Amino acid sequence: MRILVINPNTLASVTDLVATHVRQVAGNRAEVVPVTGRFGARYIASRAAACIAGHAALDALAEHVTGCDAVYLACFGDPGLAALREISPVPVVGMAEASCREAAATGRFGIVTGGAAWAPMLTEFVGSLGLGERFTGVRTIAPTGDRIANDPDAALADLAAACRRCAEEDDAGVVILGGAALAGLAARIQADVPVPVLCSVAVGTEAAIAAASSGDRQPPALALDSIGLGPALTRRLSGD
Template identity: 35%
Template structure:
């Protein structure tokens, strides 16, 4: 099985992080192909960036549709998800979609901790579109810019952790969803630190996509 993870932004270091997380979660017989948009913005923060990223994303889907068994859109906003599904008969999932479905397993209710406030309306709209509004307590912003997660030595990881702690105190969720592909390397550490499930969309997308391809 060959699964293609497409980073709709043009930051290659984020693609590398996505690929590492996906490969660690994949079954032994699953090959992960990770692609970076050639024309997308450096990061996707809000609807304008999302719109700018769609053409490059769709170009990669069309280019690789015959070479892989399924696609994951590796932006938590699920940028261009429905447009991509119209281009191929192969399964296409979004990492946001996958994270929400995994977080609600067993009747859990969850909070999303994302980057900037500008992303909140997009994420909330997606949750409603997927019919999962009753499962999500709140979408919270840590006010960490996406690219800060790529800088060694930045305070971004601790700032996100502080927002998770506040969510636990105020909202009392059963699970936390990390609302950015750039957080793909943080879920296990946060789960150990806070003692509850912390869902990363990249890992969740591997599981969801493997299941859909096999089906």
């Protein structure tokens, strides 16, 4: 099976990082097709950037989904997820949704990520999933994910401390380390945190593999006139 992995920001280095970890988790169960956003913010750390990223994700899906069995939106925050599902002929998995649902299944959960702007955005996102009663909140550290990816060792102590605060002060029974650029760091800080720390990239990968294995296919019935969009997205929106 083939999984289209969409990084809706424009940093190819983040795409490479995510693809490496998705392949490690998937092993020989799936072929990974990584794609970087064709336009938009270098890294998503604001509402405006997230909105643009949703468009970039739609553009990437339209261009590359043919021949794939599932789509993995590899951005914690899932920009454009509902719209992707509306136009996709195959299942679409969002990194944040998959992680939050898995964490909530075990009890109370918190989120740790990079960049203060994500705290209200993710709080609203969790509420939209109907998981607010099990959510203990978001703890952020100052560097955004792109900076963490450039020097992960420098962020480990702060990430571990934020996860401990989720457990000890917020009473979270599990913590999601959220963010494509934080791939692989959960395992590196787990020994310093008293509750399980979930890697959002790994959780989303397993969900994408399960979705691809389901065989669900629902060709969208769209007939939307548009102007100024990329050719592939224009065709998909028109139903061609």
